[in-house]
Amino acid sequence: FTPRETPLYEEEVTYGLMPPVARRMPEEPLVVDLAAKGRSLGKPGGWIRTFITQRRNSRLAVLYGYARLVGYDERREIVPDLLKSVEVVEEREFTLRLRRGHRWSDGAPFTSEDIRYWWEDIANNPMLSPSGPPRFMLVNGQPPQVEFPDAQTVRFRWAEQNPDFLPTLAAARPPFIYRPSHYLKRFHARYTPEEALAPLIAKHKVRNWAALHNALDDMFRMENPAEPTLQPWMAVSKGSGTHLLFQRNPYYHRFDANGVQLPYADGLDVTVISGGLIPAQVATGKADLQAEGLSFTQVPVLVSGEEGGGYATRLWPSGKGAEIALYPNLNYNDPGWRAVLQDLRFRRALSLAIDRRIINRSLYFGLAREGGVGVLPMSSLYKPERHGRWAGYDPEQAGALLDEMGLRRPRGELYRTLPDGRPLDVIVETAEERPEVTDALQLIAETWRDIGVRLLVRTADRDVLRNRVYAGQVMMAVWSGWDNGVPEPESNPMELAPMMQESFCWPKWGQHYQTSGKAGEPVTMTVAARLLELARAWRYAGSEAERRAIWERMLDIHADNVLVIGLVAEAPQPVVVSRRLRNVPERALWLWDPGAYFGIYRPDEFFFIDPDKKG
Amino acid sequence: MLRYILRRLCIMVPTLIVVSMLIFVVINLPPGDYLSNQIAELRATGQESGLAKAEFLRHEYALDRPIHEQYLIWIGVWPGPSGFNGLLQGDLGWSFEFGKPVAEVVGETLWFTVILNFAAVLFVYLVSFPLGALAAIRANSWVDYLAAAVGYVGLATPNFLLALILLYYGQKWLGLPIGGLMDPRYENQPMSWDKILSVLHHLIVPTIVIGLHGTAAMVRRLRANLLDELGKPYVVTAQAKGVPPVRRLVKYPLRMALNPFVSDIGSLLPSLVSGSVLISVVLSLPTIGPALLEALRSQDQFLAGFILLFISILVLVGMLVSDILLALLDPRIRLSRRPRG
Amino acid sequence: MTGTWKHTVDPEPWSPDDEPPAASTLDPGASAGRLMFRRFLRHRLAVLAALFLGFSYLSLPFVDFLVPYGANERDVEHLYAPPQGVHLVHEGRFVGPFVYPTTAQPDLKSYRWRYTADTGRPMPLEFFCDGAPYRFLGLVEARLRLVCPPPGATLHLLGTDRLGRDILSRLAIGAKLSLTVGLLGIAVSFGIGITLGGIAGYFGGWADWTVQRVSEILKSLPELPLWLALSAAVPAHWSPVTVFLCISVILGLLDWPSLARAVRSRFLALREEDFVMAAELMGASPGRIIRRHLLPNFASHLLASATLSIPSMILGETALSFLGLGLRPPATSWGVMLNDAQNLMAVESYPWVLSPMLPVMLVVLSFNFLGDGLRDALDPYHHA
Amino acid sequence: MLKVENLSIRFGRSPALRPVVDGVGFSIDAGQSVALVGESGSGKTLTCRSILRILPRGAEVCGGSILFGDGADRVDLLTLPSSRLQAIRGSRIAMIFQEPMSALSPLHSIGEQTMEVLRLHGSVSRRGAKEECLRMFERVGFPDPGRAFRSYPFQLSGGLRQRAMIAMAMVGHPRLLIADEPTTALDVTLQAQVLSLIKDLQAESGMAVLLVTHDLGVVANMADAVVVMRGGRVMESGGCADVLGAPLHPYTRRLMAAAPTIPEQLPRCRPLPVEDWILEFHNVAKTFERGEARVKALDGVDLSVRRGETLAIVGESGSGKTTLARIAMLADLPDAGGRVLFRPDRHGTAIDLTGQAAAVGCGYRRFAQMVFQDPYASLSPRMSVGEIIAEPLAIHRIGTAVDRRRRVRRLMEQVGLDPAWACRYPHAFSGGQRQRISIARALALDPMLLICDEPTSALDVSVQAQVLDLLEEIKARLGLSLMFISHDLAVVARLANRVAVMRAGQVVEQAPPSVLFSAPLHPYTRALIAASPTPDVRRCIDIRTVALGAGKPDLWPEPFRPPAGGGLPLVQVAPDHFVRRAA
Numbered sequence A: 001f002t003p004r005e006t007p008l009y010e011e012e013v014t015y016g017l018m019p020p021v022a023r024r025m026p027e028e029p030l031v032v033d034l035a036a037k038g039r040s041l042g043k044p045g046g047w048i049r050t051f052i053t054q055r056r057n058s059r060l061a062v063l064y065g066y067a068r069l070v071g072y073d074e075r076r077e078i079v080p081d082l083l084k085s086v087e088v089v090e091e092r093e094f095t096l097r098l099r100r101g102h103r104w105s106d107g108a109p110f111t112s113e114d115i116r117y118w119w120e121d122i123a124n125n126p127m128l129s130p131s132g133p134p135r136f137m138l139v140n141g142q143p144p145q146v147e148f149p150d151a152q153t154v155r156f157r158w159a160e161q162n163p164d165f166l167p168t169l170a171a172a173r174p175p176f177i178y179r180p181s182h183y184l185k186r187f188h189a190r191y192t193p194e195e196a197l198a199p200l201i202a203k204h205k206v207r208n209w210a211a212l213h214n215a216l217d218d219m220f221r222m223e224n225p226a227e228p229t230l231q232p233w234m235a236v237s238k239g240s241g242t243h244l245l246f247q248r249n250p251y252y253h254r255f256d257a258n259g260v261q262l263p264y265a266d267g268l269d270v271t272v273i274s275g276g277l278i279p280a281q282v283a284t285g286k287a288d289l290q291a292e293g294l295s296f297t298q299v300p301v302l303v304s305g306e307e308g309g310g311y312a313t314r315l316w317p318s319g320k321g322a323e324i325a326l327y328p329n330l331n332y333n334d335p336g337w338r339a340v341l342q343d344l345r346f347r348r349a350l351s352l353a354i355d356r357r358i359i360n361r362s363l364y365f366g367l368a369r370e371g372g373v374g375v376l377p378m379s380s381l382y383k384p385e386r387h388g389r390w391a392g393y394d395p396e397q398a399g400a401l402l403d404e405m406g407l408r409r410p411r412g413e414l415y416r417t418l419p420d421g422r423p424l425d426v427i428v429e430t431a432e433e434r435p436e437v438t439d440a441l442q443l444i445a446e447t448w449r450d451i452g453v454r455l456l457v458r459t460a461d462r463d464v465l466r467n468r469v470y471a472g473q474v475m476m477a478v479w480s481g482w483d484n485g486v487p488e489p490e491s492n493p494m495e496l497a498p499m500m501q502e503s504f505c506w507p508k509w510g511q512h513y514q515t516s517g518k519a520g521e522p523v524t525m526t527v528a529a530r531l532l533e534l535a536r537a538w539r540y541a542g543s544e545a546e547r548r549a550i551w552e553r554m555l556d557i558h559a560d561n562v563l564v565i566g567l568v569a570e571a572p573q574p575v576v577v578s579r580r581l582r583n584v585p586e587r588a589l590w591l592w593d594p595g596a597y598f599g600i601y602r603p604d605e606f607f608f609i610d611p612d613k614k615g
Numbered sequence B: 001m002l003r004y005i006l007r008r009l010c011i012m013v014p015t016l017i018v019v020s021m022l023i024f025v026v027i028n029l030p031p032g033d034y035l036s037n038q039i040a041e042l043r044a045t046g047q048e049s050g051l052a053k054a055e056f057l058r059h060e061y062a063l064d065r066p067i068h069e070q071y072l073i074w075i076g077v078w079p080g081p082s083g084f085n086g087l088l089q090g091d092l093g094w095s096f097e098f099g100k101p102v103a104e105v106v107g108e109t110l111w112f113t114v115i116l117n118f119a120a121v122l123f124v125y126l127v128s129f130p131l132g133a134l135a136a137i138r139a140n141s142w143v144d145y146l147a148a149a150v151g152y153v154g155l156a157t158p159n160f161l162l163a164l165i166l167l168y169y170g171q172k173w174l175g176l177p178i179g180g181l182m183d184p185r186y187e188n189q190p191m192s193w194d195k196i197l198s199v200l201h202h203l204i205v206p207t208i209v210i211g212l213h214g215t216a217a218m219v220r221r222l223r224a225n226l227l228d229e230l231g232k233p234y235v236v237t238a239q240a241k242g243v244p245p246v247r248r249l250v251k252y253p254l255r256m257a258l259n260p261f262v263s264d265i266g267s268l269l270p271s272l273v274s275g276s277v278l279i280s281v282v283l284s285l286p287t288i289g290p291a292l293l294e295a296l297r298s299q300d301q302f303l304a305g306f307i308l309l310f311i312s313i314l315v316l317v318g319m320l321v322s323d324i325l326l327a328l329l330d331p332r333i334r335l336s337r338r339p340r341g
Numbered sequence C: 001m002t003g004t005w006k007h008t009v010d011p012e013p014w015s016p017d018d019e020p021p022a023a024s025t026l027d028p029g030a031s032a033g034r035l036m037f038r039r040f041l042r043h044r045l046a047v048l049a050a051l052f053l054g055f056s057y058l059s060l061p062f063v064d065f066l067v068p069y070g071a072n073e074r075d076v077e078h079l080y081a082p083p084q085g086v087h088l089v090h091e092g093r094f095v096g097p098f099v100y101p102t103t104a105q106p107d108l109k110s111y112r113w114r115y116t117a118d119t120g121r122p123m124p125l126e127f128f129c130d131g132a133p134y135r136f137l138g139l140v141e142a143r144l145r146l147v148c149p150p151p152g153a154t155l156h157l158l159g160t161d162r163l164g165r166d167i168l169s170r171l172a173i174g175a176k177l178s179l180t181v182g183l184l185g186i187a188v189s190f191g192i193g194i195t196l197g198g199i200a201g202y203f204g205g206w207a208d209w210t211v212q213r214v215s216e217i218l219k220s221l222p223e224l225p226l227w228l229a230l231s232a233a234v235p236a237h238w239s240p241v242t243v244f245l246c247i248s249v250i251l252g253l254l255d256w257p258s259l260a261r262a263v264r265s266r267f268l269a270l271r272e273e274d275f276v277m278a279a280e281l282m283g284a285s286p287g288r289i290i291r292r293h294l295l296p297n298f299a300s301h302l303l304a305s306a307t308l309s310i311p312s313m314i315l316g317e318t319a320l321s322f323l324g325l326g327l328r329p330p331a332t333s334w335g336v337m338l339n340d341a342q343n344l345m346a347v348e349s350y351p352w353v354l355s356p357m358l359p360v361m362l363v364v365l366s367f368n369f370l371g372d373g374l375r376d377a378l379d380p381y382h383h384a
Numbered sequence D: 001m002l003k004v005e006n007l008s009i010r011f012g013r014s015p016a017l018r019p020v021v022d023g024v025g026f027s028i029d030a031g032q033s034v035a036l037v038g039e040s041g042s043g044k045t046l047t048c049r050s051i052l053r054i055l056p057r058g059a060e061v062c063g064g065s066i067l068f069g070d071g072a073d074r075v076d077l078l079t080l081p082s083s084r085l086q087a088i089r090g091s092r093i094a095m096i097f098q099e100p101m102s103a104l105s106p107l108h109s110i111g112e113q114t115m116e117v118l119r120l121h122g123s124v125s126r127r128g129a130k131e132e133c134l135r136m137f138e139r140v141g142f143p144d145p146g147r148a149f150r151s152y153p154f155q156l157s158g159g160l161r162q163r164a165m166i167a168m169a170m171v172g173h174p175r176l177l178i179a180d181e182p183t184t185a186l187d188v189t190l191q192a193q194v195l196s197l198i199k200d201l202q203a204e205s206g207m208a209v210l211l212v213t214h215d216l217g218v219v220a221n222m223a224d225a226v227v228v229m230r231g232g233r234v235m236e237s238g239g240c241a242d243v244l245g246a247p248l249h250p251y252t253r254r255l256m257a258a259a260p261t262i263p264e265q266l267p268r269c270r271p272l273p274v275e276d277w278i279l280e281f282h283n284v285a286k287t288f289e290r291g292e293a294r295v296k297a298l299d300g301v302d303l304s305v306r307r308g309e310t311l312a313i314v315g316e317s318g319s320g321k322t323t324l325a326r327i328a329m330l331a332d333l334p335d336a337g338g339r340v341l342f343r344p345d346r347h348g349t350a351i352d353l354t355g356q357a358a359a360v361g362c363g364y365r366r367f368a369q370m371v372f373q374d375p376y377a378s379l380s381p382r383m384s385v386g387e388i389i390a391e392p393l394a395i396h397r398i399g400t401a402v403d404r405r406r407r408v409r410r411l412m413e414q415v416g417l418d419p420a421w422a423c424r425y426p427h428a429f430s431g432g433q434r435q436r437i438s439i440a441r442a443l444a445l446d447p448m449l450l451i452c453d454e455p456t457s458a459l460d461v462s463v464q465a466q467v468l469d470l471l472e473e474i475k476a477r478l479g480l481s482l483m484f485i486s487h488d489l490a491v492v493a494r495l496a497n498r499v500a501v502m503r504a505g506q507v508v509e510q511a512p513p514s515v516l517f518s519a520p521l522h523p524y525t526r527a528l529i530a531a532s533p534t535p536d537v538r539r540c541i542d543i544r545t546v547a548l549g550a551g552k553p554d555l556w557p558e559p560f561r562p563p564a565g566g567g568l569p570l571v572q573v574a575p576d577h578f579v580r581r582a583a
């Protein structure tokens, strides 16, 4: 294995501005076996052009870069990446081993000091972390014992199991438990005297050193180009304006078998533009890799532009539990309604009264998968018999269920009434970020009308909606179903149980659990209590089989109780890929976590066949 | 006159206080605040790792205090967590959304905003004055009808749609650029001829889209007002003096017809900043408009508050300017001899 | 010098009391209103516009009867169907109005529906037939329609949208809202604007001061956040139409300062005119002076402004729906339809969904010409 | 130089309509003046305007030609391309418009508007143009040309505005001057001054003048030839001496007969109820502020009007007559210290109008009416004449709509207007017709007190006589009290019970007409009377000497000369005869 110099940096190296690649790389680089993955070896060069819709999406370099201490591979298994290895003992003790000679993008060595700095000077500094260390570092409220035996080794040891630790490190948004201490110490009051900090505070127009530190330490959004990174691409432009450039990191730790340092592409060329314009831009060939801002409705335009734009449109299935799902709020404030919503028959009836085929056909050209919320076939937890339960279109049965509940239709009226005489108006609230949702609701309204249920739609801003749900003011919300549609037994089943305020079925129960009973309401429904119990048990389960069993049970409960009413899943997400760009999977799962969208498909391995040609 | 201006300036102070309070209240009307929303969002999407920063900021910017205290801290008459840091002290606050001081966010976009809207205003005036005058002189002729039809096509097409159509076909057939105010490669570059050209190139579509509405409105109003004046005897006098037609029109009836437009300057200035919000959003122009909308949506309160306050100040200044101009324009208003009311 | 002049006398016979013949151009006795009407009639386009608008408004109560489909009637088999023609002659034989049935095939290359017409099977249209039920005048359940598609075929003269709804029918039904509700907003804002502006401009002094301050505060009040806040505050069980109505009124309540300022500044100048003083000296009340003397002299501007607000009245909701406040389904209006059409898809692939632009344009232009005609009719200097 | 042949103008195309100008022809040579006289509404103004081709919209020349220039550059103005016409307008042919208030742009200062002519047609610098203007302002009798230069029309009195109009026309030294009633708003001495100025220019540059006027006295003194018009047709034309001396056409004769003159011997006044004042001014002063400068328009006026009496006010243009009238009508408030008292009933208490304007206002507004000096501006342009005349009735809610319409017809007939015109708008009338509309409106309410600001200045003598008869009749019938402002001393002599002569914001002499016209005391009064022209070609006044007027006050003889820095009191010299002089 002989490393080869990157053409982009050849000049710098010849003039001595940068050490040659052999001295830049870690002593133990990560050599990727592309052939084993069925990918081809590429050549370095070229910039990948793409668009984002908002400035804050500049995090995209961290998503596409997807360099994590440990990361998921394409099969969604966790493997070391920045780390040379990680040793786990009983899921309580984690020993992280760094790569010797690994360097930050500015050439400074990456050592255990960087992790210590994070733990001692950031996570446990009351100024920088007013509410203490992050929650994933606490088990039953207790922090770990942390040791730094040498420059390459870090050991975390908890009293009890912490199964979430590694998945969190591999998340789309990683916690960055390592920070460039050599850079950040300059802004930390513990290491830098006040006199030296004062001018910096003034220059950055912030109020104190902590604010300064916070502003300059931005590993995720990479807003500060001066801050070194370990990602394959580092920010070069100041990050102002609408054009962001991320250039290859000369000290990156991954290489291909030929000794070519990854990433292949010299950089990411990111333009901020409004969502409505992205299809127009893409259709004229202005993007090499684009998925953000594209939706299925635009596919005809994208396809018609393929010839002129020199790209191909691929449709990746979405990896969410459901693309659109209705969340009956089991904690709705109105007691009469709450009883109805908690009634299993009601939820089943509503689900049965949705004609998912028409929705699929009208909105997704029939390409999505009709069915309730559940795991997707890609997951090992998938069971076909769970799939269609209570999700077929059967208005008769639905009507019968409602009749059985005593929700009668007064003579000559179109809609039923509640037992207390109020009209059966189901108010569904949506954040209206996708036009499909409104259409789907309209279609649902029609079929629900047939069973005597009136659907009223109300739109609110995403944040407003969320706050209203938490407060129990929303009867039913529309959102996407389960963020992770492809869980494995190791995935935390929190989402399926009333363990967090954030899940729209039971915000108050979730809050109760989260705050250990300080706020919210205790679980009153047996099914929910059972789920809670199972999720707790998952945490202490010793083996994979045990966890799998728990998962199965939870999934069964969900499928049977229709706690969330899913409409369709695996909605096609258009992904536009330039014909010049290689190693991009033909079809893959489009998922935030685990996945980081493109991240786990390793965009640092994507390459241009003709890197010298200007795009 | 000077005394009048000074007096008006004094009146502006209480007005401004009232407005600033209203703004603050309105911004805080939706439940929650940026950071608590962000915290919720991070939790909901399982991004626990982002929380520390948000919590830090929440305390640092006193979002955990009651609203009246927040207002006073914002204004700068109440000590915040790190002393008096408010508008009065020149600290515009922090934009959570952009992750930098408000002053920086606004400073960047303000330039583009001014350029863009200046172009639009210029377009409006350059096109609508001749066209309006022509439509008035040749009232009910084909020129008039054509001007009306074109104007109303602009008015009757939703802005976004118009923008989209112009953009798409402009790009397809004329190679006009889409979105942004300049070619990305000139960003953060020193000013150069190419950069200016690029900006101009990018300005074409937005200017038309933003300007068309105003132009159409102006043409119609100008035509109506001019038609009223054209029959007046003093115009005949000018004719008898041998004043050439164009000059005659501009000097006499046009000046008279200007009155309602001058009174509207008050809204011209702020529209320089905010008028094009939605269009800028659609065309993804880096103006202050999208920043405002985004800030409002996400309750980025210091940013939104400052922009809104800024716009209000512009409104007030614009009204003042318009009153002064009105008096300058019409001596009868300036030297009114009749006491009343 | 005087001698150079020839002394001539008009040869015609003359008697001292014959009045010089009246050189009147207008016939005597006609009232001012009649004359105005006659002047209006001379403006061809205005008359045409008035007729068109009159027809449109008069037919509003009956649109449900006139169109073949209901506003929310969907046809899953005809998503994004292109406009369909009505034919009269089939293979050289006169059949009467008929359509060819069409069928859709998915085109999985371009992800579009392709429609093929079965030109072998002419299917005559039905008239005065039963279609989907609707509420006639909002009261009586009815099914009778002027024309229906033959069973097994469709009648989409302007095509269908993404959910397979007939665009022509939606257009006609949407007119009910588009042509009415927004007018309310205009009325409110004009009412307030003219009254307050008039008072401020005519009286000056503290009245002016107060109106000025209020309008300043109102104008500098941020509208955007207000809308955002409002969108959160609207109760869910309100029907979309009620919401829209409310918003139109609120829009009107917020919109008056501009007009008020224009009125005020014009009145400030006008009140210095002698004829205003003359009226005052005759003892006319301020209200009368404003109404009879000042406003008519500003009528052109007001008319122009009013016609200019028509498009925003029809399309205002498109901007509002951007902020989540617009009309929501199942209510239909032109704004909603255009809003749906606001994407490249429409422009590029399904241009017929843009067809609501046509009636908007027609209505707006009609209002404009109507306004022009009125202006000319009111203008004493105007000679056609 | 100008030859108008067979000119016909009409409104509207319909052949049923008679042309308003029908076959008019005349010619003017360089240096000559032709006077166009005739009935109000006979088409004089239209004829003049057709020369410059600035007819109102809707009017159309349907025949004839207008040749201008001599020899080779003779052109037909009716067919000339408009670009060439542009060059002629203002520079070679200039026009003085009949109604100066409306004809001046309200937004530009007088100086600016005047200068424009020079700047357009000569290649004069700004400085030069301004100097030229100031010189011309001086010549047309502006007391303070510099101030006038900066003034806006609404700040000037009617006479000053007219002078501005004249200056604007003459500053370009045109070859043909069309003067449409150029001196109606001027007092007789100023009138003489302006006429002499015109004569001077004629002599200097051979300017031709087309003079439209109602004042046969002016015709007699100015014109070489006369064209008499009626109903759009020329009744008689010829040399001035011929026509005025030996009129052939019966209409001309009637016109001559109707011309009022100051009789040699006025009958002594009928005694009036002595102390029944309906309106009293006590120490009324009015100061206007123009930037830094202050203009004292009225300076301690004490005047009273008896019930049933006609008080005529004559005086120098700009002496504050209109201001006084406006104060009487409460359109302006006098400076502090002044009082205006109104006594509604014979023995009732006097009400101070300045004090409680609003409270009394309404009653007062019902009883007191005013005829404005500039009728055009005082008529709402967007109301038909019928509506205008009926408006006072509508305001005070008198009668039904039908009653009002009947009343309008009656009033229109009384002032000599065709009632069929009730639906027309003010702009479609001639100057004189508008003046009559204004009078009709003022009479609509049968007022108790009528204030007329030059109500007959634009009327030809026969119509004027008709209107004066009407006023006298109403006065006799209703006991109307009249405050009558006029420059025409002949009219004053006929109508007034008492005359007040004003100068520079003060009353300088006050007496019954019989006394005043036979034995004037004040030098200014004397000058005024001397300057009044008579319609007799044989008794021409020497315009040049009378134009000097009474001269500057410091040239007056001793008892009348105001001491430096002080004023003189008003001294009673006989019962009812007051004069301002040293006691």
Ligand SMILES: Nc1ncnc2c1ncn2[C@@H]1O[C@H](COP(=O)(O)OP(=O)(O)OP(=O)(O)O)[C@@H](O)[C@H]1O
Binding pocket: C023, C025, D011, D020, D039, D040, D041, D042, D043, D044, D045, D046, D047, D056, D057, D058, D098, D427, D428, D429, D430, D431, D432, D433, D458, D460
């Ligand atoms: N715009 C118009 N429309 C219709 N008739 C008009 C219009 N202007 C003038 N006239 C009529 O034309 C006739 C002639 O008007 P003109 O102004 O020439 O009269 P004049 O001789 O100047 O009268 P005066 O001495 O009163 O000024 C009048 O009867 C008038 O009513």
Ligand SMILES: Nc1ncnc2c1ncn2[C@@H]1O[C@H](COP(=O)(O)OP(=O)(O)OP(=O)(O)O)[C@@H](O)[C@H]1O
Binding pocket: B337, D154, D155, D156, D157, D158, D159, D160, D185, D186, D187, D288, D289, D290, D295, D296, D297, D316, D317, D318, D319, D320, D321, D322, D323, D324, D373
């Ligand atoms: N609004 C004003 N601002 C300043 N000066 C004014 C104003 N109105 C009138 N004046 C001045 O006051 C003086 C008196 O004006 P007024 O109109 O009373 O004169 P008048 O006697 O009616 O003259 P005329 O016979 O020419 O109409 C004039 O010098 C005039 O310029």
Ligand SMILES: [Mg+2]
Binding pocket: D044, D045, D046, D098, D180, D430, D431, D432
């Ligand atoms: Mg005239």
Ligand SMILES: [Mg+2]
Binding pocket: D157, D158, D159, D321, D322, D323, D373, D453
């Ligand atoms: Mg006067």
